[in-house]
Amino acid sequence: MAGTGGGKEGPGLLCRNVKVSGRRTSLRMEPYIWDSLKEICERERLSLNEICSRIDERRGEANLTASIRVFIVSYFRTAIGNRGFSEDGPSPLLRKAMDDAVPMD
Template sequence: MAGTGGGKEGPILVCRNVKVSGRRTSLRMEPYIWDSLKEICERERLTLNEICTQIDGRRGEANLTASIRVFIVSYYRTAIGNRGFAEDGPSPILRRALDDAVPLED
């Protein structure tokens, strides 16, 4: 697992800029989280900005970085529950993970 060290200061965080709903923002997350998010983007054929915008639109008052982490866990848990990923295009896993991790407010 790359980049999880960091000694007494805690894990290494990588800062990257993304566009969320058309505005530029910075996110600081562990390299493993960035790698996982990139893998999800590739599987779902969406850009990093598109996934972050979808999460942002559902998170309410929650912190965006925390919402992204919860989304990643939800995505992979959903995939495991469905006994794997669909190989042909976007899957219902994305929608389910978004619904579970950052539900739309009523």
């Protein structure tokens, strides 16, 4: 596993090896994306390789890394449904997501 930094993988990206549909490949994604994917694996009681293989089987011509990111967003959007949303301004859910994803310096 590569660390974070401004090296070959770009700023803030982690490179990890996974086995996807029986073949070894490496994926470069942000730590927050890796954490989210790990959480989904734990919730669904599936390994990282199993989740990535399932996404790979369905992605068609799309890039695997992009497909994983879209899957994560879709998973959590489906999980929350309409809970946490407010018509009277930013919801606590929005504030928390923004704080987690885009911290203020």
